[in-house]
Amino acid sequence: MESSTQKRALGLNDKIPDIQKTLETVQFLASRDEDAEPLETSFELNDTLYAKANISAVDEVYLWLGANVMLSYPLPEAESLLSSKLEAAQSSLRNCEEDLDFLREQITTMEVATARVYNWDVGQRRKEKGES
Secondary structure, three states: OHHHHHHHHHHHHHHHHHHHHHHHHHHHHOOOOOOOOOOOEEEEEOOOOEEEEEEEEEEEEEEEEEEEEEEEEEEEHHHHHHHHHHHHHHHHHHHHHHHHHHHHHHHHHHHHHHHHHHHHHHHHHHHHHHHH
16 A cells, blocks of 8 residues: 555656646746747747757647546647646645655554554563463
């Protein structure tokens, strides 16, 4: 249970910066004027492959949703979607951290209780040997 919660927290720690970066990019695109000069940028196609692009005024963005699915969203809708996903991920991460703290406390409590039972048993055996 602890390891699955840790894996989930690690996954969220990886996702949150990506969501924040995407949200910042969408907010930047939304803040640009329509008559502004095209923006030249490089974007990642693969881990080692980048391409250059000129970005003029945009009304929509395409977001990867996972499972090889990409959808087009108007800028305001994309911003609200990413904001809600970021809030959900941060909330889920907080819950994972709280769960991990609780699990650690319970593991410590169980280890102490097991040690006490073992020590009690050792004491009982010594008493029995002393009586015989």
